[in-house]
Amino acid sequence: MSPSGAPRRVRAYGGHFLLLAVLTLVTALLITALPRVVDRLTGQGLREHVAAQPVARRDLTYSTEQMIVPRTASRVAATRAAELDALEARMPTAVREVIGERWYAAETGFTRLTGPTLSADKGLIDVSLRSVTGLPEAATLVDGRWPAGGAGATVEMALADTVAGRLGIRAGSTFALSVLDERGKPVRSIRVALVGVFRPTDPHGGIWDALPSMLRLAAPTGDGKPFLSVAYTSEAAFDAAATSGWPVSFSWRYRVAPDRFSPGQLPAAVAGLAAMERTRPAGLTLTQGVDIPLRRFAESLAAARTLLAVIAAGLLATLAGLILLAARLAARRRQGEYALLRARGGATTAVLGRGLAESLLVLPLAAGVGWLVGGLVPGGGAELRWVLLATLLATLVPPLAALTAGRGGGGRSDLVGARSPAVRLTVEGTVLAVAALGAFLVRRRGLTLDGTVDPLLVSVPVLLAVAAALVALRAYPWPLRLLSRAAARARGSVAFLGTARAGRAAATGPLVVVVLSVATAAFCGVVATGIENGRDRAAAAAVPGDVRVDGDRFAPDTTDALAALPGVRAVTPLLVEAGQRPYADQAGRFAEVGDARVLLVDGARFAEVARRAGVPVTVPDPLRATGDGTTPLPALVSPALADELTDAGLADPAGRRPAWLDVQGNRFPVRTAATVDEFVLVDRSVTRFVVLPWPALPADALHPLAPTGFLLAGDRVDPASVARVATEGQERYQRTGVVTGGERPTQPTVTTRSAVRAELGGSGVNGLLVFGFTIGAAGGAVLGLFALAFAVLAGARGRGQVLSRLRTMGLSRRQWRGLLLVELTPLVLVSVLTGAVVGALLPVLLTPVLGLSAFTGGMAVRARFEPGLVAGVLGLAVVALGFAVAVETLNNRRMRLGEALRLGEES
Incomplete structure (x- = not known):
């Protein structure tokens, strides 16, 4: 009973202590290396972000x-x-x-x-x-x-x-x-x-x-x-x-x-x-x-750090659960030793001292190695106090597990629902209540942008995953028991025995850890996909084609000149007039309505350009209407402007009292056909706009409409050629337009959708996001497999004894494998699918408070479980099931099932 025998016991149970040491090392490595990598990627992204700004913006x-x-x-x-x-x-x-x-x-x-x-x-x-x-x-x-x-x-x-x-x-x-x-x-x-x-x-x-x-x-x-x-x-x-x-x-x-x-x-x-x-x-x-890009970077960095903190919390919670599972597994193997120690008069302090002496020989050294290895990663920001705290907690886990392992008696522990102690029900109810309360408070309060990690926001995903695991643990045995009753009336014993044992399984701790790890991985996949889709939609909103041209007025034949360029398949003209104030009548009497941006588009040609460019844009029916401007044109109006038009009595959808807009010398009547929050060709910062269909003016119109931009669809269109043709069209208008001379027009700007998308994807914190999603998805999947291995090993001895008896009764090797599959499949599917569902629902809950729009140019991020992610979850479930069967098979070979049968129930 003397602690001096600790080295000998560590060597005797070297496998268990090696597992604990590896988990502790990985935890210390993650705590040390993660902040250093984040600091390095943040600094690199900040410098690239500042360097990418125009020089005029970097000058004071x-x-x-x-x-x-x-x-x-x-x-x-x-x-x-x-x-x-x-x-x-x-x-x-x-x-x-x-x-x-x-x-x-x-x-x-x-x-x-x-x-x-x-x-x-x-x-x-x-x-x-x-x-x-x-x-x-x-x-x-x-x-x-x-x-x-x-x-x-x-x-x-x-x-x-x-x-x-x-x-x-x-x-x-x-x-x-x-x-x-x-x-x-x-x-x-x-x-x-x-x-x-x-x-x-x-x-x-x-x-x-x-x-x-x-x-x-x-x-x-x-x-x-x-x-x-x-x-x-x-x-x-x-x-x-x-x-x-x-x-x-x-x-x-x-x-x-x-x-x-x-x-x-x-x-x-x-x-x-x-x-x-x-x-x-x-x-x-x-x-x-320079303060504007710095503030934008600070906002995106705050959101990225919060997102990384959520991912890191999931990984660290998973590692903590694995350490606890490893300690419980080791203590269960030595349960007889601890019971004998108590029978010989060993007090609680003796058990604790024995376990603490063993932990001090292994775990602090493993944590120190993890800290040293993590310190080799370039960067800064890691704090030793968190490593020390993690080391302390990991060192205390094996003694506490040993203390609980020495208590209790015999009986079957594989009966879920056979007894539900008040303590367990109280703990589960408390976890559910705290998780629900935390989710409510996070949604109500939102994201804090003070540069610090929000403890509440970081802890809520972990609590929700644990709560979902507890609910799944309580729920999934019931359908299995019904299935077992049906299998009892069928021929064969494999389905009946497998479903019966699966319905009585009690792997509470491993199931919680598996759900937590898979939820972390699924959360990373869903959020990463949502950000990518948001960037695609932002690029499509800015350029709902392949190329967009903006400038002053162009000659009407510029449309045909652009359509003749190599690779161009469709062109539509655009006309933008900023600062136009609606009139109350044709005579030009001002209404009590403020200025607005007016956009004219040819709805049919615009839809064709979007279709050929592969951009999912829905063109409203009012924009497909045709008219010559003598009757009220149907308009899409922003909410802010629609309210003012309604107050002024000019928002009649039937057009009996229309508003009037002056567009390049033409005064058109306008009726409000629909109210829209945004339109793809209008910048999201513009809250007052009107979108009109392009009217068909007569050939002898006094003021023919001159486009101020174009939208092109095509493959491998040369932006330089587009700029050249646009410049020539602009100069032709200056020479032959109704008004010549005056201010020299600015050079047209040519923007490609691919360039906008690349700029969004190459933002300052993009490297940080890629790192976070990669480590979260990969780490969650790997740690989930480890947790599943613990879930299998937790009931391996009981399954080994049952299989030994059944083998002596004539169970074939093929039936044995089938029985393993039937028993392990529900555990694997429930844990993986529950984790995937939690990971898919977490972004829906947290997206409004994570500030993810900072990564998509202001476009809202929609969290959805894409088909590719569904296939990934199903693939992970298949891999997890194969991994579980392999672990069980290897463990059975190591245990030698015949010896397990002879050694008795508690061996």
Whole structure:
């Protein structure tokens, strides 16, 4: 009875302790490695997310308004350049730590450049002189020299070769730079000399990203407008221009470096950027957009961490259950030893001390090995205290199992329902009540976005899985008993004996663990599939075809030109008018209705494009209607706008009092045919919109409708060719449209559905999600098989004795295998299917509070049990059944059934 015999007992029962050690090692490894992997993937995703943002969004820019400095001022540029360090020093520490490159610029306003080498055919040229820190180091001279100063009456400047070449000027040319009045007459002039032409060392370097760009000649914004160019000048030359009365401005630009970001800095950086907006120095304007992608990443990261916490909780709970099952199995094998120890006067403390001495020799060492192995995983964030807590709990399990194994007497333990102690009923009822209460509270409260793991949300899935397992354990023997009664009246003993034993099985603990592990795996599969489907729907909502073109007005023949491109199978025009306010009558009297976005689509052609692109889009019947605009057009209206139209008395579905909309000079009557929350071609952020069918205007209409976009369907359509044809169509409209000249149209944008889908799938936390779903599905399936093995081993000795007796009575080997299948199949199917059902229902319960829309671009995630997942669950059930039969067969061979029969009931 002395604890000094612990090493000898550990060696005698080495198999049991090895199993406990492996489970403890895996638990410590998971607790240590999981946070490290999450930290590494989070940091990698954050850096990729920031790097993927446009450079303008990664810049923090302080700037001044244009001003006139006194003529007596000196060292104007140098004095303001010193503020580059001062402004950075004022930034919050978290923001200052992520700043990489920085630039200071002093520049004059745009003034007219004239000279003998600038012929009239080159158009009007306006130039701004800019002094930028570090520019000579970022460029190479290809002609002349760098500006040296502003001595005398001449200001020196240098131009990029791309600008000088287009203007046809070289170093050595002189010009006049003039400030013009409202009538275009010069009121002030200075002499400027082009002393150098440079070429950027790296055209993509951050120093060239300031707008307007120094590397290109900006096109005029309209007829009679000048080209815009920016020239480099020295600080002294800038001072000379500034003190000559030229309007000047200053800017200090700081670029966020993606490689300096770490997940721990994210909350402080977001808070610091908000603080900078409130505490900017007087007289300066702060322009920045990096806080928007950082906030979006923080939201998606909070949802991803919560999702991972739910998965990790399921795996850790499964491992805890396996450790408990292994300890109970080991204690059951040594039940006679513990009973003899008590019979010889051993107290409770003696049993506990004996078991604790054995555990201390094995389990802390196994946990230490798991912690060391987990520490080799790159990353950070793992805390030793959780490993110590898990080690402590695992070490205490075998002594407690030994204490309970030494109590109790004989009798059959395979009779479910033969007796239901009050303690067991109380525990099961409490678990059911707590699980139901937790689910109610989670749905009512929602997701917490404070960056911490929500204990309630993490524990509810585990409680629901345990509760479902307890209900299944109580329910599944009853149909088996009915089946056993029917089998008793049939010929043969295999079906009767198998169903009778299956109906009396009492594998409570293993069944709970199997349900928990399979539920974790099924939860991962359902949520992963829901997110993928949500991303597909988000991409289809943005581009309900293969390619989408957006721009200004296009010539009507652009539709045919796009349809003639290789690979294009269908094209439909789109017309979008933003900020249109409905009228109360045809005369143009405004109603009490706010602005709305108007979308015109050709319903039939749109449906054809969606069908050929394989996008599941339902085109409502009102959009398939035809009309010439003289009768009220049926409209799909958003709820917010529909309420206002109803209040104004303009929502009559019959169109007796329609609303009127002005679309490109045409005034159409509109009736509300249906109210819709969203439409595929309308961004989800737009809450006020009207969707109309494309009216068939007469050929001699005063204002023919010009599309503002197109939707294409086709295979391997070249986006560059689409952009070229769209640009030509836009230019044709500008030349031949009803209104020519004016503002120069923006370049059309071409978006493919595959690109939108790839962007959604390549979001910052996508690697984290893939890791979580992989480890959850694979780990849940593997641990479920281990738990099933425990369920089989829990009743293996009893089955072995029964099979031994039946074999002596003439049971054949084939009947023996059949009996095993009949007895084990209900246990396997009930545990696997119950776990699968729980795993499928958990997303339905938790999706509204998990914030999964952060992974799908705002599209709601619909949790469904897809056919592929059903096939996977059935495959897992088949594998589990084969695994259970294999475990039983191997165990029977090891036990030698003949010896088991001779050794007696409790051997």
